[in-house]
Amino acid sequence: MVFKKMLSAFGVGGPTVDTVLANPNTRPGLALDGRVNLVGGEAPAAIEQIAVGLVTRVEIESGDSEYAGIMEFHRMPVSGAFELAPKQQLSIPFQLPVPWETPITDVYGQRLHGMTMGLRTEVAVARAVDKSDLDQVAVHPLPVQERILEAFARLGFRFKGADLERGHIRGVHQTLPFYQEIEYFAAPQYAQVINEVELTFVTSQQGIDVILECDKRGGFLSAGHDVFGRYTVSHADADRVDWAQVVDGWLQETTSRYGGLRAQGFGAPQGYPPQHGYPTHGYPMQHGHGHGHSRGPGMGGIVAGAALGAVGGMVAGEMIEDAVEGDFAEDWGFGEE
Structure with a gap:
């Protein structure tokens, strides 16, 4: 029993999450409709919160260097706290408004070289490893x-x-x-x-x-x-x-x-x-520390909030290291410099 609890704390035998979008194509100012599908694990799980957010790859300057990071720039809660029973199946609908300033990723069905966008689902599980899912999103121009x-x-x-x-x-x-x-x-x-x-x-x-x-x-x-x-x-x-x-x-x-x-x-x-x-x-x-082009120096006014439906304590614009996993990161170049 103790061993099973230890495995559960590391995410083994815990709940699984799979988010399904009704349509991964959208435009600025519209919305993404979908469902978060959960399946309970080997033991009851105390779900603290489920949230979805848009993540993308952003170039960041630091001194004379530039690197790429993953930024979650828009976040919305899907569910509050509840208990998920073993093997229980649950499907939670959501509608995420897409900010008007969301960058364009696709034009005439073709992905713009250098652009990535994803919908990240995070399931916060008490006393265990949080679960996440990441789905590709295509943002078309107005x-x-x-x-x-x-x-x-x-x-x-x-x-x-x-x-x-x-x-x-x-x-x-x-x-x-x-x-x-x-x-x-x-x-x-x-x-x-x-x-x-x-x-x-x-x-x-x-x-x-x-x-x-x-x-x-x-x-x-x-x-x-x-x-x-x-x-x-x-x-x-x-x-x-x-x-x-x-x-x-x-x-x-x-x-x-x-x-x-x-x-x-x-x-x-x-x-x-x-x-x-x-x-x-x-x-x-x-920019934070200037730019390679001839642009104004000094610290820009970096806005860290103002996302629709932002969760209390969650800041839009937060750099996240664990937002992408596996093939998604490799295929889309997330985290590459």
């Missing part, structure tokens, strides 16, 4: 986001990769402690002026802040440097404008103040709607 991504493709930009950077963008209201960068190689018509462009969406129910970072080429008497532009769009604008024309206008405005596209003979787009954005001079991202 209509406006999709139109902007399409515009970059129409203009000839080639997708390079995407990642999440821990930090805040100065002057932009964020509820999550990181932001997504979608990176492109410059299209041929822009290649004399810029090397690459990084696109960031900061989304809310009201609209989307679009931040562009252009890696400008150096001239005969000037060094290359990064320039920034910020533009605000409405969700209702998705099918109202020519987004290729709008994005082209953003790129011109972002770079022209620093001797950019217009200096190379590119004219302002005809009919460019001014309500579709406002440029901001020198718009740096804030």
Whole structure:
């Protein structure tokens, strides 16, 4: 009997958990529906709490080094305390709201290189090893986001990769402690002026802040440097404008103040709607300890809370080391540098 209790404390013969999502595909601002299925072990188990949370891979800077960590950025309780009998089968439904700022992982059914997302289920068991399950989640773009991504493709930009950077963008209201960068190689018509462009969406129910970072080429008497532009769009604008024309206008405005596209003979787009954005001079991202690019130094305002339905004592944005297990970590590259 003592030996069995010891095995139970190490998770042997304890309850098992399997979470099943009704649909692993979602969009920012929607929800993930699913069920947490439990099967009791060899002995009664005191379940303290069941919670689900979204986890992803985030790039973190520390001094001059950068490494990847796993971050749980959104968490919700599914059940409180109860007793699970031996071999008892239990299925608990849940609906997890997906934060508006949740990064995009998939476009047209294809996973963006560098992006990972999962739903982690944690079953806290009294006096025993906690049980967990991890399920892949695909986050697809909202209509406006999709139109902007399409515009970059129409203009000839080639997708390079995407990642999440821990930090805040100065002057932009964020509820999550990181932001997504979608990176492109410059299209041929822009290649004399810029090397690459990084696109960031900061989304809310009201609209989307679009931040562009252009890696400008150096001239005969000037060094290359990064320039920034910020533009605000409405969700209702998705099918109202020519987004290729709008994005082209953003790129011109972002770079022209620093001797950019217009200096190379590119004219302002005809009919460019001014309500579709406002440029901001020198718009740096804030990181914990600076960044490899030319960005503002100093500690950014890292938000650690503001997750819908956050559990008391559980902080959104917490770095977790045991969030991923087995093949999931290997297949998705969680924890890799």
